[in-house]
Amino acid sequence: MSLLHTAAELAQEAATYTAAEAKANAGASSAGYAYGLAAIGPGIGIGYLVGQAVTAMARQPESAGMVRTTMFLGIAFTEALALIGFVVFILLKFV
Amino acid sequence: MIIGALEFPPIENVVEWPAWFGDGTPFAFNKIAFINLLAALITIGIFMVAGSKKAVVPRGVQNLAETSVDFIRNEVIAPGIGHGGERYLPMLLSMFFFLFFSNITGIIPLFNMPATARMATPLVLALLAWIWFIGVGLKHHGFSYITGALFPPGVPKALYLLVTPIEFVSTFLVRPFSLAVRLFANMLAGHILLVTFSVLCITLWGLQPLVAALPLSLFMLIALTGFEVLVAFLQAYIFTILTAVYIGGALHPEH
Amino acid sequence: MLATALLLAAETHSEETTKTVNPILPTGAEIFWAVVTFFLLWLLLRYVFLPPVMRVMEEREERLREARAAAEGATSGADDAVAAYDRRVNEARAEANAIVTAARDEVEVYRAQKLAEANAEVAAMREQAAAEVAAAKAAALQQLRGQVAGVAVNAASRVVQKDLPLDAQLQVIEDYVNQANGGGPR
Numbered sequence: 001m002s003l004l005h006t007a008a009e010l011a012q013e014a015a016t017y018t019a020a021e022a023k024a025n026a027g028a029s030s031a032g033y034a035y036g037l038a039a040i041g042p043g044i045g046i047g048y049l050v051g052q053a054v055t056a057m058a059r060q061p062e063s064a065g066m067v068r069t070t071m072f073l074g075i076a077f078t079e080a081l082a083l084i085g086f087v088v089f090i091l092l093k094f095v
Numbered sequence: 096m097i098i099g100a101l102e103f104p105p106i107e108n109v110v111e112w113p114a115w116f117g118d119g120t121p122f123a124f125n126k127i128a129f130i131n132l133l134a135a136l137i138t139i140g141i142f143m144v145a146g147s148k149k150a151v152v153p154r155g156v157q158n159l160a161e162t163s164v165d166f167i168r169n170e171v172i173a174p175g176i177g178h179g180g181e182r183y184l185p186m187l188l189s190m191f192f193f194l195f196f197s198n199i200t201g202i203i204p205l206f207n208m209p210a211t212a213r214m215a216t217p218l219v220l221a222l223l224a225w226i227w228f229i230g231v232g233l234k235h236h237g238f239s240y241i242t243g244a245l246f247p248p249g250v251p252k253a254l255y256l257l258v259t260p261i262e263f264v265s266t267f268l269v270r271p272f273s274l275a276v277r278l279f280a281n282m283l284a285g286h287i288l289l290v291t292f293s294v295l296c297i298t299l300w301g302l303q304p305l306v307a308a309l310p311l312s313l314f315m316l317i318a319l320t321g322f323e324v325l326v327a328f329l330q331a332y333i334f335t336i337l338t339a340v341y342i343g344g345a346l347h348p349e350h
Numbered sequence: 351m352l353a354t355a356l357l358l359a360a361e362t363h364s365e366e367t368t369k370t371v372n373p374i375l376p377t378g379a380e381i382f383w384a385v386v387t388f389f390l391l392w393l394l395l396r397y398v399f400l401p402p403v404m405r406v407m408e409e410r411e412e413r414l415r416e417a418r419a420a421a422e423g424a425t426s427g428a429d430d431a432v433a434a435y436d437r438r439v440n441e442a443r444a445e446a447n448a449i450v451t452a453a454r455d456e457v458e459v460y461r462a463q464k465l466a467e468a469n470a471e472v473a474a475m476r477e478q479a480a481a482e483v484a485a486a487k488a489a490a491l492q493q494l495r496g497q498v499a500g501v502a503v504n505a506a507s508r509v510v511q512k513d514l515p516l517d518a519q520l521q522v523i524e525d526y527v528n529q530a531n532g533g534g535p536r
Contacts, residue, residue: 069174073340076333080273083280087374090283094106095372106373114379121378128383135391139399146402151410160403185396193388215380219388283373 031092038085045078102298109290110212110283130210134196138189167191167335175339176346183342186227190220191335194278198327201286202320209327212282214275217334221275224338229267232345243348274337281330285323292316499523 053071057064114123145153145160153161167188172180197216201209210216232240244266245259292315299309503519 066174069170069336072329072333073336076277076337077273079281080277083277083284084273086280086284087276090106090373095374110373117379121382123377123379124383125379127380128387131384131387135387138391139394142395142399142403146399146406149406149409151413157403157406161407164400164403164407185400186392188400189388189392189395193391210384213376213380214374215376216384216388218376219381219384223388279374 027092027095031089034092035085035089038088039082042078042082045081046075049074049078103291103294109287110208112208126206126208127210127213127215130197130200130206130208131193131216133200134193134210137196138192141192163192164188171332171336171339175336176343179346180339180343183339187335187339190224190338191331194220194331194334195327198282198331199324201282201289201327202323207289209282209286211278211330212286214279217275217278220334221271221278224274224341225267225271227338228270228341228345231342232348235346236348240345240348270341274334278330278334281326285319285326288319289316289323292319495523495527498527 050071053067053074056067060067112126114125115129117123141156142160145157148157150157164184167184168181171187171191172184176183194211194216197210199209200206201212229240232244236243245262246255247258247262250258292312295312296309296316299305299312499520502523503516506519
């Protein structure tokens with residue numbers, strides 16, 4: 001949809017468009033998709049990770065501290081992907 | 096950018112700050128630098144006050160300082176580095192406090208800007224952690240640290256074609272990058288969220304028929320502020336413990 | 351794809367670029383101040399302000415360890431006292447048991463001795479009584495034999511109206527008495 005939109009706009013007003021405006025429009029319309037797609041995998045990953053950590057803690061409450069530390073580490077690694085997606089969003093949107 | 100009547104400020108108004116003095120020079124001192132300086136000074140002040148007291152039962156500032164030392168020792172060094180990690184305590188402790196105070200200014204009125212939502216602080220600390228863990232590896236294992244990291248033992252020889260580039264990228268390039276980007280993006284995202292809901296609240300206040308939706312927006316603003324407190328602590332903790340894990344990996348490469 | 355291609359075309363077409371601020375890149379001055387402030391914090395903490403705090407904590411730890419050691423010493427002393435007491439109690443109990451056992455043995459011996467004496471006395475008395483009985487029996491038997499012989503001879507001489515030779519009669523009576531005495535119905 002955004003592609004069509006952008007393409008149509010470009011076709012209509014190609015003459016009056018400057019490169020910067022065209023880039024800004026295309027970037028802005030794809031930025032949302034970039035972040036949305038980047039959030040899918042880490043969302044599933046973090047959900048699975050925390051679920052498993054909760055199971056582990058419920059099974060062995062005495063090792064909850066160790067599990068929690070490892071869980072935060074895993075979340076940090078998984079979350080990095082979503083955050084890179086966010087940076088891409090910023091780059092597409094504002095640069 | 097204007098969506099309906101909602102006017103979102105340009106991004107540079109949200110993250111860029113004018114210099115207070117020294118504009119144009121490499122020493123331009125703006126809000127970010129001020130927050131960094133304040134973070135350092137507050138931490139120093141805490142430990143200065145705590146060090147001057149010698150109470151058997153710690154209270155107040157002394158308790159805070161000793162609890163944080165214990166926290167770094169038990170929650171960061173013990174799981175991250177293991178034995179032999181005690182000598183990295185001052186560095187990890189200052190890292191944690193510096194990051195926490197730089198983060199928490201994002202929700203403190205009149206600051207309303209986490210210093211870590213600019214790339215400078217995360218970049219500096221991530222590069223420091225990078226240099227530090229490579230230095231620890233080289234110091235304790237010599238050049239065999241590099242070869243050990245690039246050519247992990249127990250892998251068939253032919254697989255080194257595949258493994259070595261991956262190990263190189265993941266150990267020596269991705270680590271500092273992800274460390275810096277994780278902190279920066281978390282804080283910037285939180286900052287932008289807070290700005291968005293603040294702008295929404297202000298706009299709704301002026302729109303007569305839609306003012307009924309103001310409580311929802313205000314509730315989200317308050318909830319996100321609470322969430323940002325958690326994020327500020329958690330990101331400082333994660334940055335510190337990842338640095339500790341990297342140092343531990345360089346110190347005991349066999350694990 | 352189409353949009354990207356068009357974009358690239360448009361970009362190469364007009365070289366006009368507007369100066370946009372990249373919100374991600376830091377400025378040099380911010381990096382400078384971050385380095386300065388962090389190293390200020392790190393060095394001051396490392397060499398000036400952290401050691402006193404650590405020393406206080408270490409002293410407290412040391413004191414705690416000493417107190418714990420003292421407490422453990424006191425506990426083990428108490429344990430020793432309890433063990434000594436237990437040992438003494440056990441010794442006393444064993445001694446008491448020994449005394450009781452010895453007394454019981456002594457009593458047993460005394461009783462056995464007394465019993466044996468009594469038995470012997472009883473046996474002697476029984477012996478004597480039996481001898482007396484046997485003597486009385488023999489005397490009675492002797493007397494009875496004489497009387498029976500007299501009566502029998504008398505009766506027989508009355509029956510046959512003549513005197514029987516005494517010797518033969520005595521022999522017959524003797525046999526009879528012996529038979530009644532020894533082979534009679536038991």
